[in-house]
Amino acid sequence: MSGMRLNTLSFKLILPLLLLWSSVVAGAVAIADERPRPEWVWSSGERQVPQWVELSRSFEVPTALQSATIRLATDFASAQLSINGRPRLTLEDYGPIISRDITNSLHLGPNKLTFLCAGSPGPSAVCVEITLNFLDGTTQHIVSDGQWEGRQLATRADGSDAPAPTAVAVYGAVEKEFWGPGMLPAQITAFDNYEQWKQALTTSKTAVAPAIQVIDGFEVRLIRQAHATEGSWISLTFDPRGRAIVSMEERGLLRFTLDPQTKAVTRAEIIEQSLQEVRGLKFVGNDLYVNANASKGLFMLRDTTGDGNFNESRMIRSFTGTEGHGRNDLAVDPLGRLLSIQGDGTEIPTTGILDHTSPFRAARKGQTTSEGALIRLDPRSGRWEVIAAGMRNPFGVAVHPVTGDAFTFDADAEFDMGAPWYRANRILHLTNGRDFGWRSVTGTWPPYDPDRADNAGAAIDVGMGSPTGLEFGHRTKFPPQYRDALFALDWAYGRILAVHLHRRGASYTGESEVFLRGQPLNVTDIATGPDGALYFVTGGRKTQSGLYRISWVGKKDGTASPTLNVPNSTTDSTTISTTDPARSVQWQEREAYSKVQADNRQKIENILGNPSAPVFDSLWPYMGAADPAIRDAARVAVEHYPLATWSNRALLESNASVAVTALLAVARSGESRLSPAILRRLADFEYARLTLIDRHTMLRTIEICLNHQEQIDPAILEGTRKQLAEAVIVPDVESIAPVGMGGPLIATQVRLLIRLSDPSAVAKGMSWLEHARSQEDRLEALFSLRHAQIGWTIEQRTEYFRQLNELELSFQGGRGMPGFLKTIREEAVATLSSSERQTLSAIITPPVVQEEPLPPQRSLVQEWKLEELVPILARLEEPRNLDRGRELFRAALCSRCHRVGSYGAAVGPDLTVVASRFSTRDILEAIVEPSRAIAENYRNSEVLTNDGRLLVGQVITSGDYRSPTLRILTDPLHPKNAVEIPKSEVELSRESETSPMPLGLLNTLTEDEILDLIAFLRTGGRK
Secondary structure, eight states, X not given: OTTOSEEEOOHHHHHHHHHHGGGGSTTOOOOXXXXXXXXXXXXXXXXOSSEEEEEEEEEEEOSOEEEEEEEEEEESEEEEEEETTEEEEEEOTTOOOEEEEOGXXXXXXXXXXXXXXXXXXXXXXXXXEEEEEETTSOEEEEEOSTTSEEEEESSSSOXXXXXXXXXXEEEEEOOHHHHOTTSOBOOOOTTSOTTGGGGGBXXXXXXXXXXXXXXXXXXXXXXXXOOGGGOOEEEEEEOTTSOEEEEESSEEEXXXXXXXXXXXXXXXXXXXXXXXXXXXXXXXXXXXXXXXXXXXXXXXXEOSSSSSSOOEEEEEEEOOBOSTTOEEEEEEOTTSOEEEEEOTTBOOOOSSSEEOSOTTSTTTTTOOOOOEEEEEEETTTTEEEEEEEEESOOOOEEEOTTTOOEEEEEOOOGGGTTSTTOOOEEEEEEOTTOBOOOOOOTTOXXXXXXXXXXXXXXXXXXXXXXXXXXXXXXXXXXXXXXHTOXXXXXXXXXXXXXXXEEEETTEEEEEEEEEEEEETOOEEEEEEOTTSOEEEEEOOTTBOOEEEEEEEOSOTTOOOEEEEEOTTOOOOOOOOOOOOOOOOHHHHHHHHHHHHHHHHHHHHHHHHHSOOGGGHHHHXXXXXXXXXXXXXXXXXXXXXXXXXXXXXXXXHOOSHHHHHHHHHHHHHTTOGGGHHHHHHHHTTSOGGGSOHHHHHHHHHHHHHHGGGGGGSOHHHHHHHHHHHHHHOOOOOTTOSSOTTSOHHHHHHHHHHHHHTTOTTHHHHHHHHHHHOOSHHHHHXXXXXXXXXXXXXXXXXXXXXXXXXXXXXXXXXXXXXXHHHHXXXXXXXXXXXXXXXXXXXXXXXXXXXXXXXXXXXXXXXXOOOOHHHHGGXXXXXXXXXXXXXXXXXXXXXXXXXXXXETTEEOSSSOOOTTHHHHSOHHHHHHHHHSTTSSOOGGGXXXXXXXXXXXXXEEEEEOOSOTTOSEEEEESOTTOGGGOEEEEGGGEEEEEEOSSOSSOSOTTTTSOHHHHHHHHHHHHHTTOO
């Protein structure tokens, strides 16, 4: 089977491959992105609120599609996407850029995309990019531009009497730093080695010098390595004299004096030897503040004699708790206040400190929680404040020098990878009073719900990694796009990311790219030097440390290339000009509007320090803002007032958006006596007419109220049950996302209906499970249904456990997934009656991994060629034997990799709807000549090891890339025989041009059998 066997070659035979692959050495990507950039569009005419707009574009699909994806975003608008007249996806106002596969929604010939948009305050606009990959290997990009049509509607739903479509208004091209393509992506792959740091262990005989790659136009230079007596280094800052101060991992501080010209270290000295595990260093004036994690406190070092040495050291405040996720980095805001970021192992102080977070938070009510926080100290007044909380382990903190906004890079919970409640590493905008929702509470699972309406969201989801230091580039001598960037360090994978933040309303959005990477390169902290260069240190866990300098050496006009500059590489790089372009009209209007919104948010937050009655009336309407940062800030501010002064106002509020937020605040107070009144008031609002954020808010409010279910009149509960039962909208099998809601909305609705004993809850949840395509949605559905006791049929119970068994055998995820699945099973089994347990006994037990035996070997019929088989396709109009076609699907080994309906495996592409995408000839061609066009997600990889072995096969990922080994399935017919190698042994890798699907699959079939097989595929598994 070509492309599936394990090959071991001598190094001499591999040498030509080394030369061939020199341009694809890990990270050495040098590809110019020539795709047309989408433009921001809206209907012609003045942008105003309220405004309903229809935007559309017709296009042809001239030949068979291999895949089609759409990438889209809205500015200050919500939108419902329809493809060929069928609703497919809803975009929430202020939502992220969304990418989805739309292959199954398109067909040969003419297609039409339509957006039904609702503008909100601000410069409303939409941008879209569609990528069509055809079977013949060609690609076409369709972007939002002046060729689109638009019209304004009288109402959101009525387009019958609207004017004829006209050319849209165009507001300029989407900036590269906003959109992403054209930059080096920050996503981690299975080849990235989470344990690369071990190669830098000073105790290891194999410790190696790092190989560093950086974006073209920049230079990285090692300034000094740590000596054997200096330990490993963690933190970095510069003193007012321009000297670098570095903390040693176990205890103490080093100071380096740098030569102004050569930047070499001319003097190294130990200036402190008692503070343990310093993770934060920052000067306020001439005083050095130190976060000493193992010493469990914030310290101040002072030079009272003026001789340049610290002769006074004192603890400013102790912080109790554990040392793992502890007292981390420090920053100083434009007003000279000190910011301390702390992980969830440190206890948030409650005495002698002003807490800006809501008094309705669990921690404020005396419950024990584990969560990280941002603490602020004003050294002049001695005032302490809790600014934000609900983080896991944010190590670094940085302050925008112009706006004063604080940001952190919060760590993910690797344990949760693959689960719908997993949160990636995230860039968070740390505004006053915000709660980001992390709660690490032993025995509670899932530990938090990432979609709760009373938790703040991320500015950017970065993906996997291990966050450490942060630094804005504003004081560097870099090109504009990097001078405006936030540099975020990833310790585990040896990377520095450039995060390009953009204002959007009162907060931010943006994209991240790889700016620098190395192996091993355990980056711990970063700071701007007095010369306008960036300096960073490596270290941690007793690894070899170094001080490095990054400087701009490119053209004076600031031309940079999104290419990692690899020393001694033969890569022929194609550069892209990234000079600071003239900003689009959309960018300028967004920036102007966002500055106003940011001012509004800050005015609301200022109330937190000194709430007063005169401002309450002006604060109240902001709870209905479309901008979630404004809405969240207003709700938190309201919650600081005595409940008795505003609870009746919340119950009488007529504006739906304001009302649902105000009622959420009332529910969060914990006053159970008010729960019946809250539910009665919520019943007055038509769920279908609410915005997505309002729906999330309403469901969260109901969820809190049902915690006091026994105190609520059954008639009120019945009204809530009916309201929710009518609201559940389950997507059809071809939807790329639920219409009008996200998966978490359906999950919450189903869970609430089950709590209210709704007999239709199971049917709704099972319909959602049937149509769920992602692992996360399937797990969410299984999780939501696990407590349901009524409304089941035996067929539904069987399907539930079949799906659970399948997921347990095939899941991709972190260490928590086996436990999650085990708990779901145990709790679902507990709802079964004794007769149900007996009937389902064969399926409710955990499945045992067994490799299905291969079917009996068939005799060769003929080595079929495509041109020989095409003429017989005309006979498909004759009656065919579909049962035999299904049997041949297994006999020809198709079912080992492909699924049709619920039959087969999911190793390769799902063939259920293949007939709607491909002509019969295309299906036949894909079987006979599988390497002509290979789906991107199912390509083989060719991996060259350090000792000269060449492995060809599919890389098997668990969803948690922290594993130090790489598993390669060299023979998909025997998945148990996957080859496993250490990632550290991978020399080179690239995608294979040979399909994992073997040649000759039809050679044991007669003409009639081939036709029966194709007829079965055309049915999609339906009889």
